[in-house]
Amino acid sequence: xxxxxxxxxxxxxxxxxxxxxxxxxxxxxxxxxxxxxxxxxxxxxxxxxxxxxxxxxxxxxxxxxxxxxxxxxxxxxxxxxxxxxxxxxxxxxxxxxxxxxxxxxxxxxxxxxxxxxxxxxxxxxx
Numbered sequence: 393x394x395x396x397x398x399x400x401x402x403x404x405x406x407x408x409x410x411x412x413x414x415x416x417x418x419x420x421x422x423x424x425x426x427x428x429x430x431x432x433x434x435x436x437x438x439x440x441x442x443x444x445x446x447x448x449x450x451x452x453x454x455x456x457x458x459x460x461x462x463x464x465x466x467x468x469x470x471x472x473x474x475x476x477x478x479x480x481x482x483x484x485x486x487x488x489x490x491x492x493x494x495x496x497x498x499x500x501x502x503x504x505x506x507x508x509x510x511x512x513x514x515x516x517x518x
Contacts, residue, residue, distance in 0.1 A: 393496065396441035397429040398448045402455045406463040406474040419464070422504060424479060426455060428487055429499040436494065454486040476504045480512035488514055 407419045428451045430442045458466065463474035468482060484500040491498065496517050503509040 393431050393433055394435055394441045395429045395431045395499070396444065396447055397427055397499075398444065398451055399425060399427045400448070400451050400455055401425045402458050403460055404458055404463050404474075404479075405461070406469075408473055408475065410473070419462070424476070425503040426451065426483060427501040427503070428483065429501075430487075430491065430495050431497040431499065432494055433496055434494075442492065442495070450487055450490050451483075453490070454483055476502050476510045477512070480510045481514075484512050484514040488516055491516065 401423055403421065403423050405419060405421045408416045410417065428447070430447060432441050435441065457468075458479075463469045463479075466474070469478065472478060480500045480502040483502070484498045487498050487500070488495075496515070498514045498516065500512045500514075501509055502512075
């Protein structure tokens with residue numbers, strides 16, 4: 393399986409209103425570093441997974457509606473907590489909607505802190 397990864401970051405605000413989250417229950421900001429990997433079993437006719445510039449453009453387009461937004465008020469997170477896990481899944485599904493049919497999977501890593509991150513892998517062939 394081949395993979396191509398690009399990275400970007402997004403600054404957001406949100407709260408996690410459940411005692412489970414301790415001090416993160418209150419409104420706070422976060423800078424999330426997002427890595428997205430497109431995977432395919434075989435390279436295309438150009439010998440690539442996907443064009444790097446195109447991949448970066450797709451990631452930016454998916455992140456742009458989240459930039460500097462309070463996710464508590466964002467329609468894509470209505471009725472659910474905007475945990476790092478939820479953000480990773482949101483990004484993966486939004487990228488999958490834009491992916492070429494030959495893409496076999498999308499992986500997303502969201503780094504909330506240099507020592508803490510979430511991964512989400514979306515298999516597009518199952």
